[in-house]
Amino acid sequence: MAIDKYMRERFFPHIWCPGCGHGTILNNMLRAVDELQLNQNEMVMVSGIGCSSRISGYVDFHSLHTLHGRALAFATGIKMSQPNLSVICPMGDGDALAIGGNHFIHACRRNMDITAIVMNNRIYGMTGGQYSPLSGSGITATTAPQKTIDREFDITSLSLASGATFVARTTAYHYREITKYIKEALQHPGFSVVEILSQCPTHFGRRNKLGDAPEMLKLYKQNTTRIGSEAKQNNPELIERGIFRQEIAPEYCAEYAELINRVQQG
Amino acid sequence: MTQRTEFIQGNEVCVNAALYAGLDFFAGYPITPSSEIAETMAKQLPRIGGKFLQMEDEISSICSIIGASLTGHKVMTATSGPGFSLMQETLGFAVMAEIPCVIVDVQRGGPSTGLPTHGSQGDVYQARWGTHGDHAIIALTASNHQDLFSMTVEAFNMAETYRTPVILLMDEITGHTREPVNLPEQGEIPIIGRLRTSVPEGVDYHPYLPREDGRLPMSDFGGKHRYNVTGLYHDMWGFPTTDPNVIHGLIHHLMDKIENHAHEITRYREYYLDDAHTVLISYGCSARTALHVVNSRRRRGEKLGLLELQSLWPFPAELVRAKCAHAHYILVVEMNMGQVVHEVKKAVHEPERVYLANRVDGEFITPTDVRGIMRLIHGRGV
Amino acid sequence: MSRHRLIFAGSGGQGVITAAIILAEAAVLFEGQNAVQSQSYGAAARGGISRSDVIISDAPIHFPKVNQPNTLICLTQEAYNKFNSVIRPGGILITDTHYVSLDTRAEARIYHLPLYTSVMQEIGKPVVFNICVLGALQAITGLVRLDSLHQILKKRIPSRFLDINERALQLGAELGKNTEVQTH
Amino acid sequence: MAKPKVQGHQIKRSWCKGCGICVAFCPKEVLELDQEQKATPERASQCVGCRTCERMCPDLAIAIELEQDDDATN
Numbered sequence: 001m002a003i004d005k006y007m008r009e010r011f012f013p014h015i016w017c018p019g020c021g022h023g024t025i026l027n028n029m030l031r032a033v034d035e036l037q038l039n040q041n042e043m044v045m046v047s048g049i050g051c052s053s054r055i056s057g058y059v060d061f062h063s064l065h066t067l068h069g070r071a072l073a074f075a076t077g078i079k080m081s082q083p084n085l086s087v088i089c090p091m092g093d094g095d096a097l098a099i100g101g102n103h104f105i106h107a108c109r110r111n112m113d114i115t116a117i118v119m120n121n122r123i124y125g126m127t128g129g130q131y132s133p134l135s136g137s138g139i140t141a142t143t144a145p146q147k148t149i150d151r152e153f154d155i156t157s158l159s160l161a162s163g164a165t166f167v168a169r170t171t172a173y174h175y176r177e178i179t180k181y182i183k184e185a186l187q188h189p190g191f192s193v194v195e196i197l198s199q200c201p202t203h204f205g206r207r208n209k210l211g212d213a214p215e216m217l218k219l220y221k222q223n224t225t226r227i228g229s230e231a232k233q234n235n236p237e238l239i240e241r242g243i244f245r246q247e248i249a250p251e252y253c254a255e256y257a258e259l260i261n262r263v264q265q266g
Numbered sequence: 267m268t269q270r271t272e273f274i275q276g277n278e279v280c281v282n283a284a285l286y287a288g289l290d291f292f293a294g295y296p297i298t299p300s301s302e303i304a305e306t307m308a309k310q311l312p313r314i315g316g317k318f319l320q321m322e323d324e325i326s327s328i329c330s331i332i333g334a335s336l337t338g339h340k341v342m343t344a345t346s347g348p349g350f351s352l353m354q355e356t357l358g359f360a361v362m363a364e365i366p367c368v369i370v371d372v373q374r375g376g377p378s379t380g381l382p383t384h385g386s387q388g389d390v391y392q393a394r395w396g397t398h399g400d401h402a403i404i405a406l407t408a409s410n411h412q413d414l415f416s417m418t419v420e421a422f423n424m425a426e427t428y429r430t431p432v433i434l435l436m437d438e439i440t441g442h443t444r445e446p447v448n449l450p451e452q453g454e455i456p457i458i459g460r461l462r463t464s465v466p467e468g469v470d471y472h473p474y475l476p477r478e479d480g481r482l483p484m485s486d487f488g489g490k491h492r493y494n495v496t497g498l499y500h501d502m503w504g505f506p507t508t509d510p511n512v513i514h515g516l517i518h519h520l521m522d523k524i525e526n527h528a529h530e531i532t533r534y535r536e537y538y539l540d541d542a543h544t545v546l547i548s549y550g551c552s553a554r555t556a557l558h559v560v561n562s563r564r565r566r567g568e569k570l571g572l573l574e575l576q577s578l579w580p581f582p583a584e585l586v587r588a589k590c591a592h593a594h595y596i597l598v599v600e601m602n603m604g605q606v607v608h609e610v611k612k613a614v615h616e617p618e619r620v621y622l623a624n625r626v627d628g629e630f631i632t633p634t635d636v637r638g639i640m641r642l643i644h645g646r647g648v
Numbered sequence: 649m650s651r652h653r654l655i656f657a658g659s660g661g662q663g664v665i666t667a668a669i670i671l672a673e674a675a676v677l678f679e680g681q682n683a684v685q686s687q688s689y690g691a692a693a694r695g696g697i698s699r700s701d702v703i704i705s706d707a708p709i710h711f712p713k714v715n716q717p718n719t720l721i722c723l724t725q726e727a728y729n730k731f732n733s734v735i736r737p738g739g740i741l742i743t744d745t746h747y748v749s750l751d752t753r754a755e756a757r758i759y760h761l762p763l764y765t766s767v768m769q770e771i772g773k774p775v776v777f778n779i780c781v782l783g784a785l786q787a788i789t790g791l792v793r794l795d796s797l798h799q800i801l802k803k804r805i806p807s808r809f810l811d812i813n814e815r816a817l818q819l820g821a822e823l824g825k826n827t828e829v830q831t832h
Numbered sequence: 833m834a835k836p837k838v839q840g841h842q843i844k845r846s847w848c849k850g851c852g853i854c855v856a857f858c859p860k861e862v863l864e865l866d867q868e869q870k871a872t873p874e875r876a877s878q879c880v881g882c883r884t885c886e887r888m889c890p891d892l893a894i895a896i897e898l899e900q901d902d903d904a905t906n
Contacts, residue, residue: 001886001895011505012847013891019851023890031887044487046333057494057505062487064336065496065506066329067359073326077333077341078487080317081291085337085488106322175887201851213890214856256317263312273673273683383689443712444669444685446676558711630713 003030006040008060015054019213021172021198022119025090026055028178029117035183044087046075048100051125051200052092061088069100072107072116079112083253086115086186093120093134097153101133108162108191112252115185115192116164118155121200129203140207156244159193166192167244171220172199174241181243190251197224197239270449276440277302277344279411279447280370281310283418284342286450287457289368290316291334291341293327295349298382299438300372303344324349328356332365336495338460338486340422344370347389348379350396357431358397359497361520364474364482366425366460368418370434372441373550375628384628385438387550390605393433394579400517402524404531405433405579409553411447414440416455417533417576423458424531428523429482435578437601439551439630460484463491474516475502480523525580532585533576538564542571544640545590547610548599549575552631556599559636578606583613595643596620601631651705652791653714657731658723658747660698663778667721668700670782670800671792675704678796684712697727704791719789720756721781723747732756742785757829759788766819776816783820794821836881837899841873847893854885854894 007030016022033043043061047053049068056063062085066074071089079087096104096118107114123141124130131141136152159167166188170177178196185192199205199216210216225231227242272282281303284292292311294304304320311318317334321327324345331341345353350371360367373389375381380388393405406421408414414436421432463483465471467490476482485491494504499513507513524531537560539545548556553574560572573589575582590596590610596619598607604622611617623639625631654671658664665687672683687700701714719740722728728748735741741756746764763780767773779801786794794817801813841862850869863885864874871894873879879896886894 001892003892007892012844013849013893014847016890018849018890019853020890023892024853024888027889027892028887040492041490042488057496060492062336062492063494064333064487065494065498067355067497070325070329070356073321073329074333076319076321076326077291077293077330077335078337079333080319080330081334081339082337082486082488102322103326106326172890173888175884213851214853217853217857217888256312260312260315264315271677273669273676273685439686439712442687444672445709445712446682554710554712561710632713632715633711634715 002034003027006030006033006060008058011058014058016051017125017200017202019199019201020051021121021196021200021213022052022055024172024175025117025119025178025196025198026058028175029088029090029182030059031179032182032186035179036186038086038186042085044075044078044085046071046078046087046089048091048095049126050092050095051121052090052095052119055090069095069098070103071095072100072103072114075114076107076110076112079114080253080256083113083257087113088115088117088186090117090119092124093118093122093155094124094132097155097158098133105158105162108159108164108193110252111163111165111190111249113189113191115182115188115194117182118193118195119198120155120195121198121204122152123200123204125200125203129207141203155193155195160245163191164193165190165245165247165249168193168242169195169197169239169244170241171197171224173217173220174224177241184243184246188246190249271446272449273444273446274411275302275442275444276411276414276436277372277442278306279414280344280418280434280436280441281306282449283415284368284422285310285314286415286452286455287419287422288340288459289342289422290314291331291339292317292343293319293321293330293334293341294343294345295321295324295327297324297346297349299374299441300344300346300349300370300436302441303370303372324352325356328353328360328367328369331367332356332360332363335365335367336487338462338484338489340366340426340460342368342370344372346372346374346382347376347386347392350389350392354392354396358399358401360431361397361401361403362497363495364429364520365431366429367431368421368425368434369431370436373435373437375626381628383438385551385601385630386626386628387435387437387552387601387605388603388626389435390578390600390602393435400521402521403433403579404428404430404524404577405435406533406577407435407550408440408576409550409557409574411445413535413576415447415449419455419457420533423456426458426460427481428527429484430524433579435550437551462486465491467491472502473504474500476519476523528580528582529584531577531580532582534582534585535574535576536589537572537574538569539571539573539589541569542593543569544571544595544597545593546570546572546597546599546636547575547586547590547606548572549578549606552599552601555631555633555636559633562633575606581609581613583609586610586613587615590614590619593619597623597636597639597643599623599631599636601625649705649707651703651707651709652719652789653717653736654702654704654719654721655714655717655731655734656700656702656721657727658698658721659727660696662698662723663775664698664721664723665700667778667782668702670779670797670804671785672702672704674792674796674800678799679792681706682709684709686712697724697730699727719785721785723781725749740788742781742788744781759784759824759827759829761823761827763820763823766823767816770819771812771815773812776812779813779816780820780823783817783822784824785820787821787824838876838879838881839897839899841876841879841885842895842897843871843873844893845870847891849891851890853888853890857884857888859884
């Protein structure tokens with residue numbers, strides 16, 4: 001496969017469960033990197049903790065497997081100190097938005113050229129199926145045996161409100177969109193958020209009687225629609241997929257370089 | 267004269283010394299009494315093409331300096347007790363992943379928000395044991411601006427030599443007091459740079475395989491070697507492992523690379539110890555009070571001496587034992603409820619000789635406070 | 649060994665800490681003296697008692713705080729009430745007539761000067777009050793030369809504000825020089 | 833453009849975890865899980881080279897080789 005050269009094959013088969021959407025995301029993320037013909041020596045992947053975070057071990061880039069929630073904070077230092085590097089931060093939903101929520105909104109605000117990928121499976125898988133801030137209400141989890149009463153974040157709205165300049169959403173079913181949006185995000189000169197709904201058949205699907213991985217993927221097909229589609233108008237419950245924002249705004253590292261120029265000439 | 271005298275705050279001395287040592291990346295979050303470090307960095311760094319980041323909290327501050335260290339930069343963050351508490355998890359990451367960095371804790375009264383604008387030395391044990399799990403750590407301190415300059419440079423040098431985070435324990439008194447400092451010219455104090463691997467591209471590079479001398483050459487992120495960095499126990503390529511042999515080897519390496527070099531890391535000053543009957547042991551700001559007492563008593567012919575510790579961790583137990591061998595009394599002067607005093611008691615023979623002179627009400631410990639304890643020791647009442 | 653200990657006390661925003669720094673810096677950079685300056689902070693930057701300690705000596709200074717000052721400068725009533733008792737017997741007390749009424753006895757040579765009033769009359773900018781105090785302190789104690797203070801002002805103060813600061817320094821020096829010592 | 837000719841399915845059996853996604857989403861019902869719960873091209877001749885299995889496989893275990901495909905030699 002064309003993407004083989006981006007993989008650390010000696011660590012496969014990977015640790016994810018059968019049918020986990022994270023593998024499909026890895027698969028199609030690497031295709032985006034391949035289509036852009038990016039130089040692996042200029043690629044850094046920074047991840048946090050959780051199922052999602054193991055992705056950094058499987059890619060043959062510079063890889064940094066950090067602490068729960070902190071991927072973007074580490075990534076900010078890497079990008080700021082060496083702005084020529086392409087920095088990708090795959091994160092889980094709890095990782096990015098519970099423990100890492102503050103870093104997430106501030107990274108959006110700063111608009112540093114980093115690609116954040118939220119692999120949203122609505123559950124803490126690595127620790128055994130506790131509910132997350134993306135689970136939403138009415139969900140069964142090990143910490144919600146009587147179903148959740150928590151409301152969920154809308155990751156794209158949060159990203160937009162926090163100032164991210166590229167925001168997109170798709171699912172593990174829509175693999176072509178994964179490649180397309182990550183490609184767009186990698187090329188976008190600012191902070192990009194790509195939310196990818198990812199099935200966790202082991203902990204989320206099984207407990208919530210959603211069936212196996214293929215069944216869960218079919219739900220992504222049924223329950224989502226393109227942004228602004230007619231289907232959405234007829235059924236407001238549908239989750240929109242697509243690019244929510246793609247705007248050019250001052251990028252942090254470029255602004256800082258400008259500040260250095262100003263000071264040194266000043 | 268090659269030196270330039272400045273009359274500046276300790277916090278500014280720390281910045282000057284960090285820049286002297288080659289720092290070009292700083293990230294921090296405002297907190298009293300350390301904020302002048304961030305403010306001065308924000309002013310100075312763009313002038314030399316360096317980077318200053320004000321992050322959203324102390325956690326992200328230490329995370330981002332670790333990221334920048336991995337790309338090959340000399341980095342530091344500065345904070346005070348509450349912020350240092352927030353940094354503990356990531357400090358452990360830096361220990362485990364062996365990332366050179368300097369963390370400055372300008373101590374204030376605690377616990378909790380405590381006394382933001384008053385001096386304290388209450389974080390000595392936090393520096394040692396704040397992060398979880400067995401680990402070794404280096405912590406340095408200084409009592410005056412000239413020593414603060416050199417200890418800050420040493421902190422960077424040790425971070426590179428041992429590929430480890432180094433904690434610089436300052437305090438509100440040292441941080442905010444102004445006194446003269448001679449800023450050395452480049453080259454006067456040796457600077458240790460990043461040790462980079464000489465392994466050529468295409469040849470297997472082992473980021474976590476120590477050389478014979480124990481040092482681990484690094485390769486910058488963005489360079490020709492792609493490897494993994496993790497806070498998990500890892501093999502010599504940096505990939506996670508649960509192999510008991512590898513884990514055993516790594517934790518011993520992490521401990522030994524520092525504990526076995528304790529004698530090289532130890533920094534101290536001594537005053538009148540040769541014939542001292544009473545040995546005062548102190549460090550940081552309270553060593554100023556101790557030295558004041560020792561000097562004034564010596565003028566009256568009393569046999570007092572001072573051992574000023576400038577490296578607190580690894581604790582220089584052998585040095586303390588040797589210097590206290592003939593002392594009738596040992597008095598530890600510190601601004602906490604007793605932290606270094608316990609280490610001194612563990613270090614010396616006949617620990618019943620060891621007493622504590624402390625002050626914890628936010629006021630700077632005075633010579634009168636120390637003299638009062640000495641009177642009690644000698645059974646003369648206060 | 650000569651050693652002079654000073655406490656500058658006033659309220660936050662009066663510039664007492666800046667005045668203390670300028671004095672100590674002048675002693676170090678232009679007089680070949682050693683000096684240490686420290687301060688204690690209240691929670692707020694403005695209001696509340698603000699205190700700065702300065703020790704000037706020709707020898708090393710270890711203990712940086714002042715318990716009994718040779719010279720005490722009190723620029724508010726609250727500061728005066730709090731600190732006038734700690735002054736070293738025979739020491740110098742400098743106060744301002746606008747802010748302080750002397751109502752307790754202090755074993756000191758007292759300079760009770762119309763510094764604030766004069767600044768407002770002659771310059772009209774309350775912001776240079778602290779520099780006027782410094783001028784008076786210089787004239788009274790002779791701890792540093794007036795020119796050394798000038799040099800520090802030039803170093804620290806943006807050129808567009810330098811003129812009013814130098815006038816304030818001069819004004820203070822004259823007031824300090826021409827005032828009779830009061831004793832209670 | 834001519835329809836690409838499928839040369840075969842490369843399936844890394846040791847990577848395949850038998851989730852059944854390739855089986856469920858193949859438009860031509862080419863793939864099945866064998867007795868060891870590994871994906872196998874039971875009806876390879878029906879493959880039209882759409883790569884859905886390759887792209888959706890969460891184990892990165894499937895590669896479709898097409899005749900004019902440079903990838904196959906990689």
